[in-house]
Amino acid sequence: MVTVLDALTALVTETVADAASEWDVxxxxxxxxxxxxxxxxxxxAGASPEFGGLGLSGMDNGELTAHTxxxxxxxxxxxxxxxMAAWTIQRFGDKAQRTEYxxxxxxxxxxAVAFSEPGAGSDLAAMSTAIRRDGEDIVVxxxxxxxxxxxxxxxxxxxxxxxxxxxxxxxxxxxxGVRVTRVADPLGCRAAGHxxxxxxxxxxxxxxxxxxxxxxxxxxxxxxLTYGRLxxxxxxxxxxxxxxxxxxxxxxxxxxxxxxxxxxxxxARHLAELYTAERTATFACEHASRSWDSGSPxxxxxxxxxxxxxxxxxxxGAASAxxxxxxxxxxxxHVVERAYxxxxxxxxxxxxxxxxxxxxxxxxxxxxx
Numbered sequence: 585m586v587t588v589l590d591a592l593t594a595l596v597t598e599t600v601a602d603a604a605s606e607w608d609v610x611x612x613x614x615x616x617x618x619x620x621x622x623x624x625x626x627x628x629a630g631a632s633p634e635f636g637g638l639g640l641s642g643m644d645n646g647e648l649t650a651h652t653x654x655x656x657x658x659x660x661x662x663x664x665x666x667x668m669a670a671w672t673i674q675r676f677g678d679k680a681q682r683t684e685y686x687x688x689x690x691x692x693x694x695x696a697v698a699f700s701e702p703g704a705g706s707d708l709a710a711m712s713t714a715i716r717r718d719g720e721d722i723v724v725x726x727x728x729x730x731x732x733x734x735x736x737x738x739x740x741x742x743x744x745x746x747x748x749x750x751x752x753x754x755x756x757x758x759x760x761g762v763r764v765t766r767v768a769d770p771l772g773c774r775a776a777g778h779x780x781x782x783x784x785x786x787x788x789x790x791x792x793x794x795x796x797x798x799x800x801x802x803x804x805x806x807x808x809l810t811y812g813r814l815x816x817x818x819x820x821x822x823x824x825x826x827x828x829x830x831x832x833x834x835x836x837x838x839x840x841x842x843x844x845x846x847x848x849x850x851x852a853r854h855l856a857e858l859y860t861a862e863r864t865a866t867f868a869c870e871h872a873s874r875s876w877d878s879g880s881p882x883x884x885x886x887x888x889x890x891x892x893x894x895x896x897x898x899x900x901g902a903a904s905a906x907x908x909x910x911x912x913x914x915x916x917x918h919v920v921e922r923a924y925x926x927x928x929x930x931x932x933x934x935x936x937x938x939x940x941x942x943x944x945x946x947x948x949x950x951x952x953x
Contacts, residue, residue, distance in 0.1 A: 599617060607656065609774075609916055618662060636690035642814070643877060649815050652819070654822040657773050658926075661776035664819065665697055669697050671811040672794075696781075697743075713727070722792060723785060726783050729780055733776060750805070755786055759788065772929035773929060809934060819930070832846075834912060855908070865890075869894060892937060898927035899927040
């Protein structure tokens with residue numbers, strides 16, 4: 585029996601085919617590809633069926649994300665952004681906002697989520713983007729940096745300050761006062777539409793402000809980032825699986841000094857370590873997804889752990905894969921060459937390795953004894 589996950593996995597495989605390397609080199613995924621997947625619900629498959637989503641569990645959505653990451657990390661990045669936008673609206677919006685905007689995101693519209701700023705990266709409590717009420721409208725001012733999918737987006741989910749707390753505004757990318765400038769030649773996920781977003785007196789109807797306005801900034805960003813971190817972690821599992829498959833094929837087929845590379849013990853060590861890295865990252869992600877699905881109070885910590893383990897393993901695993909493949913994996917667009925660049929970026933976004941370590945240390949200290 586073919587499951588929903590099976591069908592979505594097959595659709596992603598068919599859609600990407602052998603195009604990932606071309607997208608990486610050109611820095612662009614065709615808009616028709618993204619809108620086609622979006623209109624089928626693939627890009628935010630965890631959204632509730634009540635609002636047009638497919639309602640995948642955290643576990644199934646994670647496996648779909650990993651599969652996409654195996655094929656193309658840029659597309660996976662779009663999936664992370666779209667899913668995080670839908671989850672933010674579903675979690676923080678009122679019924680009318682959820683119905684309208686999640687319906688748009690499952691019908692072909694694309695969305696970016698804007699947290700970081702030139703002066704507020706890891707320290708999101710320092711963000712200065714302002715959302716203020718002006719009569720029947722809201723006005724948004726600020727600058728957001730390195731915003732994934734902004735180069736494609738119809739909507740930008742903007743986190744900012746609202747009064748003494750925080751707020752989330754749904755900003756049309758075409759609104760007067762919005763300027764989107766693509767990041768030129770990014771290190772990784774080159775076709776994910778990374779961009780600088782400038783918001784200059786952007787005036788919108790008050791209903792574009794999600795109902796949660798006024799809650800603490802850290803609370804809003806932490807809850808939204810939990811989704812993003814879990815998605816990134818599963819994407820890193822996908823990169824590890826792609827590297828593992830490439831190394832196993834290459835080491836089994838290429839001969840040096842009269843025998844396959846795999847029969848050289850130092851090369852075999854790389855393959856064993858890659859396998860260990862993939863399995864460890866997968867187990868951490870599965871634990872986090874079970875925590876997500878059950879609504880466990882441990883879900884934030886479990887997700888930080890999964891992201892930290894998976895991103896670090898992916899970066900080290902891609903480096904090992906490059907070492908084994910050598911020049912065979914160094915050509916532009918090769919799956920290992922892409923993973924080598926993409927994985928490094930994963931150690932920075934959605935909470936750097938250092939921020940994850942601080943959060944995990946704080947949790948460990950609070951539960952000791």
